[in-house]
Amino acid sequence: MTGAVTGAHVRETNVQAVYQAIRRAHPVTRAQLARYLGMSKPTANRAIDALLGAGLVEEVPKPQNAAGYDAVYFGPCATAATVLALDLGSRFLRACVADLDGTVLARLDQPVSSNDPAHVLEVARDVRDELVAATGAAPEVATIGIGGVIDPRTGIVHDANQEALEGFAAKAELTEALELPVIAENDINLAAVGEGWRGVGLGVRNFAFLSIGSGVGAGLVLGGELHRGVNGAAGEIDHVPEGQRFRSDSPAADAFLAHVWQHSDFVTTEEVMIAARENDERALHLVAWEAARIAEHAARITAVVDVSLIVLGGGIGLNGDLLVDPVRATLNGLSAYPPAVETSRLGEAAILTGAVATGLTTVLAGLVATRVSAVS
Structure with missing residues (x-):
């Protein structure tokens, strides 16, 4: 049996509705809020007064394109x-x-x-x-x-x-x-979450954020919500020990890449990326392998959850000028329904x-x- 709906509950619901409407539609007047919510003017006015008293909304300047009548406009108080x-x-x-x-x-x-x-x-x-x-x-x-x-x-x-x-x-x-x-x-x-809020994932309901560094980790947004999994372990797709960044399932490829790495002057992956931009052949080999590795991870994710976007981030993944095109090309050959591939818009702030x-x-x-x- 559900509890009775009290007057206090109705008032709280109305105040919450008005606050959310002000956050979505500000600057807005009392009359506009009442029409927008299908609420009586006295009800809307009481809610606005409660929010003003609580310091959650404030009067804001009239918008330039507003009609000429003298009305007070409200917006949320960001510093509340x-x-x-x-x-x-x-x-x-x-x-x-x-x-x-x-x-x-x-x-x-x-x-x-x-x-x-x-x-x-x-x-x-x-x-x-x-x-x-x-x-x-x-x-x-x-x-x-x-x-x-x-x-x-x-x-x-x-x-x-x-x-x-x-x-x-x-x-x-x-x-x-x-x-x-x-x-x-x-x-x-x-x-x-950050990429979906203010990055390249904005407005995308199904995407994966791939963070590529010493290993590859993924964050999954499905149906517009973060998917954590039962144990919080969703997206733990790759654990690579430090010093083994470049690795494949092919012993021949491993041997070749180990040879390239051993006979180069590279100490860090950052140096590899710099050299690749200068068309160093050894660095380009390593970048091509890394792009293929990323594409394989992306293809596995896509096969299971069918996302529409892969966002690349992390220390290696942010080198989109070198990685995005080859990742796209390889992914197109691995997946029947390849998603778009973009570099994080937020970088290290994601x-x-x-x-x-x-x-x-x-x-x-x-x-x-x-x-x-x-x-x-």
Whole structure:
């Protein structure tokens, strides 16, 4: 048996509807909101007044193309709340604070001397304090991207990219250290969310974000939603030990590529990409193999989930000028329904962007009820 619908519930529903409409359609007047929502003017007015009292909306300038009558326009107050976004890498903890529009108010890239959890917690606290001081705003929630499988039930890190983080209770320990709710998520999942929010995946309901570095990780967006899998392990498609970046299933190809690598002056993959742009034959061989490897991963993903777009990111994947065309060509030969292939529009900011988007989704879900009830 369901509970009775109370007057308070109806009012809360109306206020929430008006707030969401203002976020979607601002600048907007009281009369426009009532028409847009099919709501009576008194009901719309009460909701707007409640939102004004809670500091969630504000009067905004009249748009230039507005009719000549004298009306007051409203928009959401972007500074009503903020979120903290964190991206834990092997050498840096990248962080930012963003407002409700997703505008970054302050950013900080703090070196980490190790990924030992105690050190990570200390650096995270320092980053939070510095960003709060810079913005004058205490975040409502923090979202952190970590390389590894994040158990969706416990927030514990498994199969961590950094050995010291194996078994790290990221959600619980960071929540205690930062003194605010924390969302712990796989970093490539967050990159996919970011790309779908403000990158090349915007408006694409089914796509895969491939992060290509020492290995290949994937973030899957299916039906417009991030797909994590039962254990948070969706997208863990390749684990390649450091120093074995170029590898295939063919011993002959492995031997050839090992020979190319051994008899070159290349130390890093960045040097390979630079040399390839200068038409160095050895580097071009290595890039061609890497493109084929990426295409094979993309083809396997496409065969299972039939995405319409593959987004390339990560330290190697961002070299789109060298990789996109050969990946497309190989993928066209491997898949009956090849998806489009594009390079990430967000670059190294993809993870932080996804962390901001994830934090905002959480904050906005409860913001109206919390703030309006606080001033009622």
